[in-house]
Amino acid sequence: MVKDNNTSEPVEILPAITEDERAMKLVLEILAGKIIDIKPELDFSSELGFTYPLVEQTLGITGKETVSILESLVDKGILKKNFFDRFLHCPQCQSLNLRPTTHCPKCSSGNIAHGRILEHFVCGYVGLEDEFVAEGRYVCPKCNTELRVIGSDYQSRGLMRKCHDCSEVFQIPLIKWRCLKCSSLTAEDKVTEQNIYSYSFNEARRGWLEFELKPKPQLIEFLKQRGYEVVENATQRGRSGAEHSIDILATRDDGVITHNIAIGVKAAGDEVSLRDIFDFDDKAYDIGIHEKVLVVVPGLDKEAKTFASQQRIKVLGVRDLETVLASAVPPRDVEVEKEPFEFKSKSQMVAYLKRRGYEVKKAAAVRGRSGAEHNIDILATRDDGIVTHHIAIAIEVSDEPVELGRVFDFDDKAYDIGIQEKVFIASPGLSQEARQFVERQRIRVFEVKELDPSD
Ligand SMILES: [Zn+2]
Ligand SMILES: [Zn+2]
C-alpha cells in the first residue's frame, strides 16, 4: 500500500451542536427535574463575572452563550426570568470587579479625608479637627490662636469631607469606580450597568412541551408512514381571502380523493376554551378542510367538548394521542403504486378501493340527520389510525350526460349523512350545469366513457 504523505489523517468532524439543540437538552433536563432553579453565581474570573454553573456544566458552554440560550427560552415562554441583581461593568475591560472610590467634587482629587470639621470665626479657617489638635488643646493651624468657646469663637460643622489638594470642604463626595482588573477609573455615570437574572421553569408550558418533544415528532412520522405529506406551520389562504396558519397539515392523494387533515395544537395553562376551538374550526372551514384533529393540552372544558363533537373535530389529549400512536396497526400499504383511478366496471372500482385499504360497502343504507334513510352506491371507509375517512360514491350510467338533478340529489344525501368526501362517477359524462355544481360543492368527478352496469 502506497502511503500518500499529502493526505493527513482524517479529522473526525463532530457534528456541530446548534444552539437550538443545546436549548432542547436543557429543557429535557428541566422537565426531568434535574435542573430546577437557575441562579447566577459570582465569578470574577469568568467572561461575564457571573456564571450559571449547573447549566454550563450540563451543556458544556460558558458566558454569553449561556445567557443567549436562557434568553431564547424566555422568548419561547419556557423559562421565566426574575431580577437577581444589577451589576456594574468596567467600560474598558467589562470586568465586574469594581470598587467605588470617593473624590473631591471640585478638583476630582482622591486625596480627601473624612472627619469633624471646625471653623475658626476669628480668621475664617475651616479644617478637620485633626488639624487643630495640639497637645490636648485646639489651636488654629492658620492663625495659631487657641480656640476657646464653641459657638462663640469657633463652631463645629459636623462630619464632612475635606480635600487635601484644594481645601474644598464638602458633604457629598464624587463617586468613581476603580476597576481592579485594568485599574482604570470611571465616572459614576459612565459605568455600564447590567441586570442579571435568575431563571425558573414556566410550569404552564409543561404540557405543551411534553407534546412538542415527543408525541409531535411521532405523530408526524406516523402520518408520513401512511403516505401523507406533512407540513408544519402551513400557511393556507381561505375562501375569505384571509391567510391561516395550520400547525400540521397532512395531505394524501390516494387516487380517489385528496385527503387533507388539519391538525391544530392548543395548549393552555388550565383548560382549552371554546374560543380556541372556534378559531380552529373557523380556519379549517375557511380553507375547506373538514378532517379536523385538535390536540389539546391539558384538556377541554365541557362547553368546548360539546362544540368540538358537533363540529366533528376529533379531539385528542396528549395521553390519547400517545395511545393512538402506540396502538396503531402498522400501515397496510406503505407504498401503493400510483395507478390511475381507472375501471370498466363497478367490481374493478371496488377492487381498486380495497387495494388502497378501504372497506367497501355496496348499496349501503345510511340514516341521515333528518331521519331519512339514504342509499349510497358505494360507501368506502378507511381508518388510518388518526382519522377515519368516509367516501360516498355515486355511480350514474346513462345514455346522455348526467343532469344536474342527479348530482344535486347525491349532494343532498351526502350532506344529510354528514359525509364530505364525495365522488361522482358519471357515464358517459356530466351536463354543463351539473359540472358547475360539482365544482362548487367540491364533488370529485370521474367521467367514464363506458361502464358495465351489470357488474
Ligand atoms: Zn484661625
Ligand atoms: Zn479638591
Ligand SMILES: [Zn+2]
Ligand atoms: Zn477594567
